[in-house]
Amino acid sequence: MQSAKPHVSRPYFFVGIGGSGMMPLAMILAARGARVAGSDRALDQARLPAKFAALRALGIDLFAQDGSGVTSPEQIVVASAAIEATVADIVAAEAVGAQRLSRAQLLAELFNASTLPIGVAGTSGKSTVTGMIGWILHACHRDPTVMNGAVMKNFVAPQAPFASALVGAGDAFVSEVDESDGSIALYRPKIAVLNNVSLDHKSLDELRMLFGDFARGAETVILNIGDAETAALAASLATPPITFAVEGAADLVAKNLVPEPFAISFDLVADGVRHPVRLAVPGRHNVSNALAAIGAARAAGVPLAEAIEAIEGFVGLKRRFELVGEAGGVSVIDDFGHNPDKIAATLDTLHAFPGRLLVLFQPHGYGPLKVMRHELAAMFRETLAAEDLLVLPDPVYQGGTVTRAVTSADLVADIGGRARHIPDRAEAAAALVADARAGDRIVVMGARDDTLSQLAADMLTQIAARAAAG
Numbered sequence: 001m002q003s004a005k006p007h008v009s010r011p012y013f014f015v016g017i018g019g020s021g022m023m024p025l026a027m028i029l030a031a032r033g034a035r036v037a038g039s040d041r042a043l044d045q046a047r048l049p050a051k052f053a054a055l056r057a058l059g060i061d062l063f064a065q066d067g068s069g070v071t072s073p074e075q076i077v078v079a080s081a082a083i084e085a086t087v088a089d090i091v092a093a094e095a096v097g098a099q100r101l102s103r104a105q106l107l108a109e110l111f112n113a114s115t116l117p118i119g120v121a122g123t124s125g126k127s128t129v130t131g132m133i134g135w136i137l138h139a140c141h142r143d144p145t146v147m148n149g150a151v152m153k154n155f156v157a158p159q160a161p162f163a164s165a166l167v168g169a170g171d172a173f174v175s176e177v178d179e180s181d182g183s184i185a186l187y188r189p190k191i192a193v194l195n196n197v198s199l200d201h202k203s204l205d206e207l208r209m210l211f212g213d214f215a216r217g218a219e220t221v222i223l224n225i226g227d228a229e230t231a232a233l234a235a236s237l238a239t240p241p242i243t244f245a246v247e248g249a250a251d252l253v254a255k256n257l258v259p260e261p262f263a264i265s266f267d268l269v270a271d272g273v274r275h276p277v278r279l280a281v282p283g284r285h286n287v288s289n290a291l292a293a294i295g296a297a298r299a300a301g302v303p304l305a306e307a308i309e310a311i312e313g314f315v316g317l318k319r320r321f322e323l324v325g326e327a328g329g330v331s332v333i334d335d336f337g338h339n340p341d342k343i344a345a346t347l348d349t350l351h352a353f354p355g356r357l358l359v360l361f362q363p364h365g366y367g368p369l370k371v372m373r374h375e376l377a378a379m380f381r382e383t384l385a386a387e388d389l390l391v392l393p394d395p396v397y398q399g400g401t402v403t404r405a406v407t408s409a410d411l412v413a414d415i416g417g418r419a420r421h422i423p424d425r426a427e428a429a430a431a432l433v434a435d436a437r438a439g440d441r442i443v444v445m446g447a448r449d450d451t452l453s454q455l456a457a458d459m460l461t462q463i464a465a466r467a468a469a470g
Contacts (some may be wrong), residue, residue: 008029008032008033008034010034010074010075010076011034011035011036011037011072011074011075011076012026012029012034012035012036012037012075012076012077012078013036013037013038013039013069013070013075013076013077013078013089013093013098014026014036014037014038014039014078014079015038015039015065015077015078015079015080015083015087015089015090016038016039016040016041016079016080016082016083017038017039017040017055017060017062018038018040018042018043018048018051018052018055018450019040019080019082019103020149020150020164020448020450021080021103021107021149021178022038022078022080022103023051023055023162023164023165024147024148024149024164024165025078025103025106025107025110025147025165026038026055026060027055027058027164027165027167028110028145028147028165028167030058030059030060031058031165031167032167036059036060036061037060037061037062037063037069038055038060038061038062038063038069039062039063039064039065039066039069039089040052040062040065041065042450043062043064043065044064044065047451048450048451050161050162051162051450054160054161054162057159065087065088065089066088066089067088067089067091067092068092069089069092070089070092070093070096070098071092071096072096072098073096073097073098073099074098075093075096075098075099076098076099076100076101076106077089077090077093077098077099077100077101078100078101078102078103078106079100079102079103080102080103081102081103081104081181102183104178104181104183104186105183105186107147107175108183108186108187108188110147110173111147111173111175111177111187111188111189112186112187112188114145114171114172114173115171115172115173116171116172116173116190116191116300117172117173117175117187117188117189117190117191118133118172118173118174118175118189118190118191118192118193118296118300119175119176119177119187119189119191119192119193119214119218120133120174120175120176120177120193120195120292120296121176121177121179121184121192121193121194121195121211121214122193122194122195122196122197122211122224122230123179123195123196123197123207123339123341124195124196124285124339124341124342124345125195125196125285125288125289125292126149126176126177126178126195127148127149127150127176127317127320127336128150128281128286128289128316128317128320129176129193129195129289129292129293129296130146130147130148130149130174130175130176131146131148131150131152131154131314131316131317132289132290132292132293132311132314133146133174133193133293133296133297134146134148134152134155134166134174135152135154135310135311135313135314136293136294136297136302136306136307136310136311136314137170137172137174137297137300137302138154138155138166138168139309139310139313140297140302140306140307140310142168142170142171142172142300142302143168143169143170144166144168144170144172144173144174145165145166145167145168145170145172145173145174146165146166146168146173146174146175147164147165147173147174147175147176148164148165148175148176148317149164149176150164150317150318150319150320150336151163151164151317151318151319152164152166152317153315153316153317153318154313154314154315172300175187177189177214179207179210179211182210184210184211184213184214185210185213185214187214188217189214189217189218190218190219190220191218191219191220191221191222191296191299191300192214192215192217192218192220192221192222193221193222193292193293193295193296194211194214194215194221194222194223194224194230194233195224195227195230195288195289195292196224196227196229196230196341197211197227197229197230197233204229207229208229208233211230211233212233212236215233215237215241216237216238220241220242220299221237221239221241221242222241222242222243222244222292222295222296222299223241223242223243223244224243224244224245224288224291224292225243225244225245225248225250226244226245226246226247226248226250226288242295242298242299244288244291244292244294244295245288245291246284246287246288246291251270251295252268252269252270252291252294252295253268253269253270253291254266254267254268254269254277254287254288254290254291255267255269255274257284257287259282259283259284259349259352259353260282261282261353262280262281262282262321262323263278263279263280263281263282264278264279264281264282264283264284264286264287265277265278265279266279266287268291268294268308270304275304275305275308277290277308277311277312278312279311279312279314280312280313280314280315280316281314281315281316281320281321282321282349283321283345283346283348283349284345284348284349285345285349290311290314293307293311294307294308294311297310318334318453319334319335319336319452319453320335320336321333321335321346321349322334322335324453324456324457324460325457325460325464326460327460327463327464327467328436328438328463328464328466328467329437329438329439329440329467330436330437330438330439330440330441330442330463331355331440331441331442332441332442332444332456332457332459332460332463333346333350333441333442333443333444333456334444334452334453334456335443335444335445336445336446336447337361337445337446338363338364338368338445338446338447338448339368339372339376340372340375340376340378340379343361343376343379343380343383343445344379344382344383346443346445347359347383347384347443348383350441350443351383351385354439355439355440355441356385356387356388356389356439356440356441357384357385357388357389357440357441357443358388358389358391358432358435358436358440358441358442358443359384359388359389359390359391359442359443359445360391360392360393360425360428360429360432360442360443360444360445360455361390361391361392361445361446362392362393362394362395362396362425362445362446362449362452363392363395363396363408363411363446364395364396364446364447364448364449365395365396365397365448366395366397366403366404366405366406366407367403369395369406369407369408369411370403370405370406373406373410373411373414374414376411377411377414377415380415380418380419381415381416384415384418386418388418389418389420389432389435390415390418390419390420391419391420391421391422391428391431391432392408392411392412392419392420392421392422392428393408393421393422393423393424393425393427393428394407394408394423394424394425395407395408396446396447396448396449408421408423409421409423425455426455429444429455429458429459430462432459433459433462433463433466436463442456442459442463444456444459
């Protein structure tokens with residue numbers, strides 16, 4: 001696959017343009033003046049119409065995923081790793097001789113060409129830290145460009161309902177970088193942030209190598225030494241990193257955490273001085289995320305006091321512990337949790353307050369489920385309270401030839417009594433709605449499926465209708 005420096009005079013065609021990693025990249029190119037078009041399986045299936053309407057409103061042309069949009073060797077055809085070579089648009093690209101780039105190659109070229117590339121890595125928290133850094137730099141008038149895998153609620157507006165990208169004229173290009181496909185190796189950050197290293201898509205040995213190379217290639221590294229794996233990596237760096245930790249010893253330390261249901265306060269200790277901070281997002285994990293973002297912002301030249309003031313105005317990301325609403329005394333929360341660390345962080349945050357948890361977890365694919373099966377089962381056994389209920393529908397499946405060697409039923413068998421396998425997702429949701437009572441919190445969890453948000457909203461509607469009917 002060839003690679004070339006992005007050039008806005010060439011037209012781009014995105015295969016799978018609605019994907020969480022593809023849509024913001026297309027938005028950035030369109031905002032910079034490039035001609036952008038694309039196709040998507042979800043568009044052909046008439047799913048997520050609001051998302052595609054938003055792309056059209058940006059002047060992006062959309063085509064059926066049948067090869068009809070790829071007609072010229074001048075086009076640069078961009079596809080994610082999830083797109084098979086047999087997809088009609090890829091076949092058409094080969095036929096006309098169009099240049100092809102992976103999503104990661106194109107993003108890395110835009111990122112590396114910027115004056116101040118800030119890369120955010122780690123197996124958990126990347127999107128939130130990216131959003132936090134982007135918001136701090138924006139609020140402090142640094143006019144950054146931000147590439148995120150999630151919608152940043154601070155930047156949502158009527159003309160930008162899917163604000164997973166921000167395009168600015170400043171030096172900074174802030175992006176999360178992905179280790180799951182190894183593409184983290186393509187990025188050359190000046191400021192590198194590493195949140196944590198834990199099992200997700202790859203083995204720990206592979207992750208240690210990928211994250212270590214990423215950190216060693218940067219001018220300034222911000223590391224979470226509250227995480228054992230990341231602390232071990234810190235010890236291997238030739239240049240001392242900027243370190244952070246929650247209730248530990250580091251350059252930036254959070255102490256005296258005071259949790260609230262949907263917020264948290266703490267004291268930030270830096271250079272021997274204590275600064276009170278209150279976040280508008282909850283949980284100990286978000287305190288760690290905030291330390292990472294503040295560390296990166298300081299490395300980019302933002303004074304500490306300004307960074308603290310800005311981050312207090314960060315209101316979070318879509319599908320990151322997002323309160324959908326409350327009805328009949330039941331709260332419904334939409335969350336992106338899909339690996340053991342992310343799910344445990346959400347459940348621990350909720351368990352700090354009274355109320356039973358009714359959890360719908362949709363594994364984000366048969367492949368990841370096979371990799372994480374035993375760690376997921378152990379986490380759920382340890383984290384679920386006796387009165388909680390966990391329901392698993394079948395994993396996300398959007399076509400292709402993936403093996404189904406491990407299923408949701410296998411995971412439920414590993415977890416035991418507090419878990420149920422209900423293969424159909426709508427039936428799984430209905431079972432939780434029927435069981436819900438005042439004081440419960442329903443949590444919808446999973447990744448790679450934007451329709452989970454609509455499912456959570458539908459569950460809230462059903463609960464509200466039941467409450468209204470008495």
